[in-house]
Amino acid sequence: MRLCFFRRRGTDARPIRRVSALLALALLASHAHLAQAAAPAPTIDLPATNMSGDTSVYREISADLARLAASLPGDGGVAENPGAPGATPIGTATCSACHTQEQLLYSHTTHARAFAAGSGGASAVGSCESCHGPGSLHAGSPTTKGAIISFTHEGGTPVQTQTQACMGCHTGGARQHWLSSVHETRGLSCSDCHNPMARGSPEGLMAKRSINETCAGCHQDVRAKFNRRSHMPLPEGQMSCADCHNPHGSVTKPLLKTDTANGTCYGCHAERRGPMLFEHPPVRENCMNCHDPHGSNQQTLLAAPVPMLCQQCHTAVRHPNDLQTPAGLANGGAPDERLISRACLSCHTTIHGSNNAAGAKFHR
Ligand code: HEC
Ligand code: HEC
Ligand code: HEC
Ligand code: HEC
Ligand code: HEC
Ligand code: HEC
Numbered sequence: 001m002r003l004c005f006f007r008r009r010g011t012d013a014r015p016i017r018r019v020s021a022l023l024a025l026a027l028l029a030s031h032a033h034l035a036q037a038a039a040p041a042p043t044i045d046l047p048a049t050n051m052s053g054d055t056s057v058y059r060e061i062s063a064d065l066a067r068l069a070a071s072l073p074g075d076g077g078v079a080e081n082p083g084a085p086g087a088t089p090i091g092t093a094t095c096s097a098c099h100t101q102e103q104l105l106y107s108h109t110t111h112a113r114a115f116a117a118g119s120g121g122a123s124a125v126g127s128c129e130s131c132h133g134p135g136s137l138h139a140g141s142p143t144t145k146g147a148i149i150s151f152t153h154e155g156g157t158p159v160q161t162q163t164q165a166c167m168g169c170h171t172g173g174a175r176q177h178w179l180s181s182v183h184e185t186r187g188l189s190c191s192d193c194h195n196p197m198a199r200g201s202p203e204g205l206m207a208k209r210s211i212n213e214t215c216a217g218c219h220q221d222v223r224a225k226f227n228r229r230s231h232m233p234l235p236e237g238q239m240s241c242a243d244c245h246n247p248h249g250s251v252t253k254p255l256l257k258t259d260t261a262n263g264t265c266y267g268c269h270a271e272r273r274g275p276m277l278f279e280h281p282p283v284r285e286n287c288m289n290c291h292d293p294h295g296s297n298q299q300t301l302l303a304a305p306v307p308m309l310c311q312q313c314h315t316a317v318r319h320p321n322d323l324q325t326p327a328g329l330a331n332g333g334a335p336d337e338r339l340i341s342r343a344c345l346s347c348h349t350t351i352h353g354s355n356n357a358a359g360a361k362f363h364r
């Protein structure tokens, strides 16, 4: 197998052309009346990219490919379908004879290209049945539920059989913690987020046009928080949920990409990593002590307005100890500098910690 063909984002169109040509040949040979299937593909308008940031967690391609190369027979393998005992493979050309539309859309996807390259040009195989399982029983009786692996929740194929079909090639890497992840235990199938049947998103074969729209399908509340006054530029298309979360599972709750919550933030806000001469302990412990990462109607993603934010922890000693009342506002009877302007932050300006020898109280 020649791994160089597995270039992920290559603009090399040769594998596509080759698969179309081979399919055309196969179709002409056995289903001459269906030769229209090899007609020029309609162009598909792709949405603008909606991803940025470090997606290296997903990019363990070389490891994936080494494993694939070792595990795949020449035809790309056939998924196991316990729901169709005794079924045998019938080949892509036969599937495509009945499913011309699906085949046409599918031919633009990463899988079609990768499989075509992997087959070394010997035959246009190693596609449909690698995911859908052996098709002889289905071809004989298309309406029998479960005879073919269906990736929908109504198709009669248990979710576990569906995910196993994908995991045959995609275990490890970003999916190391898929089993017992919250999405797995709540019964999600890979196809809740991915649709490998068409190139509907710029990258990642997502079920919707972007990662964010895919997640928002179920997490509307979270997506809505990104519309608040203060938010990171996710609605603007410069970030995605997957910049911070690994939806396939992780050791850090809730599905965070890094080993600690703060590690996720340091990835882009490196200047907050420290260490500082004078540390403010809640910063080192967890940025979410003060910030809501999805959005806030306070300034700078703060989880509560200042001074209340500070006084959740600082009430015991000396000057933060007073009860703050409307009288303390700038237009009140007894204006108090702790409520005016930027409140506590007017004086405690280096709230994330200080490197100044006189910064013990975060004044500088
Ligand atoms: C003889 C024609 C024929 C062949 C050959 C055929 N199919 Fe189908 N397939 C159908 C029809 C018809 C349906 C719709 C069945 C229904 O609506 O219940 C279908 C449905 C499906 C479904 C959806 C099943 C569901 O319940 O959601 C999948 C997936 C599928 N086919 C994949 C394949 C694959 C993969 C192959 C090759 C291994 C293949 N088909 C070969 C005719 C065929
Ligand atoms: C990489 C795995 C994979 C490969 C390869 C693949 N499919 Fe699919 N197929 C899926 C998934 C996942 C779905 C469910 C998509 C969705 O959510 O609608 C699906 C859905 C379908 C359906 C049901 C109709 C639909 O879109 O819901 C048909 C029919 C089908 N595939 C046929 C084929 C044929 C024919 C081929 C080969 C040309 C093929 N598939 C190759 C994974 C695959
Ligand atoms: C026979 C092996 C095989 C099977 C089965 C398989 N894949 Fe893949 N998949 C590949 C290869 C090879 C690539 C391309 C190389 C890479 O990006 O790692 C790929 C790429 C992908 C990508 C990245 C696409 C992109 O454009 O960035 C996604 C997402 C994906 N597969 C999802 C799935 C899902 C979901 C299933 C099950 C429905 C599945 N795969 C089944 C081999 C397979
Ligand atoms: C909750 C949504 C969700 C589910 C469920 C899901 N994925 Fe993904 N997947 C994503 C997102 C988001 C990406 C990131 C796309 C990118 O960065 O290109 C991704 C990327 C991928 C990639 C390409 C990058 C890589 O890691 O190689 C593969 C392959 C993949 N997923 C396979 C699977 C398989 C197999 C399953 C089922 C076991 C699955 N996914 C379930 C959301 C999901
Ligand atoms: C098909 C629906 C569905 C989709 C799509 C989906 N999720 Fe989820 N997600 C769930 C369910 C169900 C839960 C569990 C909620 C619960 O237990 O309260 C969950 C939980 C989570 C959690 C919380 C985990 C925890 O430990 O509390 C995170 C984070 C998350 N999802 C992120 C994502 C991201 C990011 C995407 C898009 C890549 C996504 N989800 C797409 C259904 C979905
Ligand atoms: C900047 C990083 C970041 C981005 C971007 C992000 N999240 Fe989160 N998310 C987090 C962190 C950190 C937590 C944990 C919050 C906590 O501990 O209070 C979290 C918690 C969650 C939870 C579980 C608890 C809750 O607040 O509901 C879900 C579900 C979730 N995120 C989904 C999403 C979805 C969907 C998106 C995209 C629309 C997204 N997140 C974008 C960092 C992020």
Ligand code: HEC
Binding pocket: 052, 053, 054, 230, 231, 232, 233, 239, 243, 244, 261, 264, 265, 266, 267, 268, 269, 287, 288, 291, 293, 299, 300, 301
């Ligand atoms: C993928 C990169 C990325 C990650 C990861 C990330 N951020 Fe951001 N963050 C940004 C960008 C971009 C901005 C906007 C900067 C600007 O407008 O100048 C921003 C802005 C902010 C702001 C200022 C918001 C405002 O209204 O001025 C805060 C606070 C913040 N991030 C906190 C966090 C926290 C907490 C985490 C970890 C949960 C985190 N960020 C993770 C990219 C990221």
Ligand code: HEC
Binding pocket: 262, 265, 266, 269, 272, 273, 280, 282, 283, 284, 286, 287, 288, 289, 290, 291, 299, 300, 302, 345, 349, 351, 352
């Ligand atoms: C003790 C509460 C607290 C904690 C914990 C905290 N912050 Fe902040 N953060 C603030 C306050 C208050 C502001 C507004 C500062 C201002 O307006 O001068 C802010 C502002 C920010 C900003 C935007 C303005 C700037 O100074 O760049 C970023 C980015 C930021 N925080 C990131 C983080 C990160 C990353 C963490 C975790 C390492 C973190 N914060 C932990 C209170 C906190």
Ligand code: HEC
Binding pocket: 280, 281, 282, 289, 290, 306, 309, 310, 311, 312, 313, 314, 344, 345, 348, 351, 360, 361, 362
């Ligand atoms: C989650 C709890 C928490 C929050 C919220 C918090 N702090 Fe702190 N802060 C601490 C802890 C714990 C210390 C260390 C106390 C010690 O060393 O005795 C500290 C130390 C300080 C100190 C130095 C005190 C000293 O004796 O050296 C100042 C000043 C301070 N915080 C101001 C603020 C301000 C202003 C805010 C609001 C923007 C704030 N803090 C929010 C927990 C918090």
Ligand code: HEC
Binding pocket: 307, 310, 311, 314, 317, 318, 319, 320, 337, 338, 339, 343, 344, 345, 346, 347, 348, 361
């Ligand atoms: C007008 C400037 C100013 C404002 C506004 C202000 N502080 Fe201070 N704060 C100081 C100074 C000066 C000190 C150092 C006092 C000392 O070293 O004896 C201090 C000390 C502290 C300490 C350490 C207490 C100790 O026992 O050493 C904390 C905690 C603190 N401030 C929290 C807050 C909080 C919370 C707010 C908002 C409710 C706030 N400060 C508003 C000037 C201010």
